Amino acid sequence: MNVTEVGAGTIGVSWTTLLAAHGHDVVVTDPRSDLVEVVDAGVRQFAPSLDADPDELLGRIRCEPDLEAAVADAAVVQEQGPEDVDLKRSLFARIGAAAPAEALLLSSTSGIQPTTIARDLDDVIAARLLVAHPFNPPHVLPLVEVVAGERTADDTVARAAEFLRGVGKDPVVLHREVAGFVANRLQSALFREAVHLVRSGVVDAEELDRVVTGSLGPRWATGGPFLSFHLGGGPGGLRHMLAHLGPGMARRWRDLGDPALDEETVDALATAAEVAYRTDHYAELTEARDRAQVAVLRARDLGTTDTDRRGGEH
Numbered sequence: 001m002n003v004t005e006v007g008a009g010t011i012g013v014s015w016t017t018l019l020a021a022h023g024h025d026v027v028v029t030d031p032r033s034d035l036v037e038v039v040d041a042g043v044r045q046f047a048p049s050l051d052a053d054p055d056e057l058l059g060r061i062r063c064e065p066d067l068e069a070a071v072a073d074a075a076v077v078q079e080q081g082p083e084d085v086d087l088k089r090s091l092f093a094r095i096g097a098a099a100p101a102e103a104l105l106l107s108s109t110s111g112i113q114p115t116t117i118a119r120d121l122d123d124v125i126a127a128r129l130l131v132a133h134p135f136n137p138p139h140v141l142p143l144v145e146v147v148a149g150e151r152t153a154d155d156t157v158a159r160a161a162e163f164l165r166g167v168g169k170d171p172v173v174l175h176r177e178v179a180g181f182v183a184n185r186l187q188s189a190l191f192r193e194a195v196h197l198v199r200s201g202v203v204d205a206e207e208l209d210r211v212v213t214g215s216l217g218p219r220w221a222t223g224g225p226f227l228s229f230h231l232g233g234g235p236g237g238l239r240h241m242l243a244h245l246g247p248g249m250a251r252r253w254r255d256l257g258d259p260a261l262d263e264e265t266v267d268a269l270a271t272a273a274e275v276a277y278r279t280d281h282y283a284e285l286t287e288a289r290d291r292a293q294v295a296v297l298r299a300r301d302l303g304t305t306d307t308d309r310r311g312g313e314h
């Protein structure tokens with residue numbers, strides 16, 4: 001299938017590598033002057049975590065700086081340009097005019113609603129546009145949140161989910177649009193309390209990370225908050241858990257922090273991260289992250305099946 005990636009930053013190069021690893025022919029477009037170099041370097045960095053040969057992948061990837069030429073033969077267009085609503089609107093107006101009439105139009109935006117992006121588009125183009133929000137890095141993590149806008153056709157949602165499953169993703173279709181979608185709302189809630197705990201001196205940033213990677217991280221890799229609490233309640237399940245420990249948790253909700261993300265806070269947090277993790281070995285750290293996440297996902301898939309999680313077939 002011909003797929004066009006619009007935007008070759010962190011997310012675009014990751015998608016590009018994944019799609020090529022699944023045998024798609026990928027055209028990448030971006031006005032940056034180092035487009036060829038950045039795609040080459042990214043594919044070489046990400047291919048090993050997909051057990052793929054980077055030269056073989058690069059053989060299926062073409063860089064094309066001209067947007068209209070890049071989308072002319074696309075069956076699917078994935079947009080991951082900067083998070084700017086006016087830019088995304090103008091990109092999709094141009095993509096809609098230049099791409100084939102049946103092309104799927106997907107935006108990787110982490111927060112802009114599909115109805116907002118599609119505001120000025122003709123109905124036939126808006127019907128084929130939706131948000132397919134990946135979780136970084138898309139070449140590793142399975143989740144893609146699929147969000148339809150008010151004018152997105154049902155068939156577009158079904159086609160997008162099928163396309164995403166075909167490249168190993170686990171699409172979750174949201175029932176309605178919501179600011180920030182689901183995963184980032186959850187992440188924001190946890191990070192808000194993390195900032196509060198670090199800023200109020202309970203733990204430092206590196207200690208807070210250890211608390212998460214030694215507890216919630218592995219727990220949530222194998223069962224989300226609902227399954228985890230359902231089991232945490234013993235044989236009585238979530239009903240017992242919430243009757244027993246729910247009141248304490250609800251009291252804690254009222255005590256959670258509400259930190260400001262002002263200049264001083266940003267500087268203090270960034271300094272703490274730079275001291276703990278440095279800034280001069282990004283490639284090394286991201287390669288280590290990818291290896292570890294791939295290992296966790298493989299172990300998870302070996303250890304449990306969907307049937308196990310549901311407690312057997314009913």
Ligand SMILES: NC(=O)c1ccc[n+]([C@@H]2O[C@H](COP(=O)([O-])OP(=O)(O)OC[C@H]3O[C@@H](n4cnc5c(N)ncnc54)[C@H](O)[C@@H]3O)[C@@H](O)[C@H]2O)c1
Pocket residue numbers: 006007008009010011012029030031032079080081082083084091108109110111133134135136
């Ligand atoms: N980084 C993340 O964790 C993450 C996760 C999920 C979704 N997203 C979303 O993906 C999108 C891109 O994020 P990113 O982190 O890859 O940003 P980035 O800054 O790394 O990359 C953006 C790219 O867009 C390019 N660009 C600028 N103008 C363009 C144009 N007119 N046409 C095509 N490309 C253009 C830039 O040159 C750059 O290469 C955003 O909408 C963001 O919300 C990011």
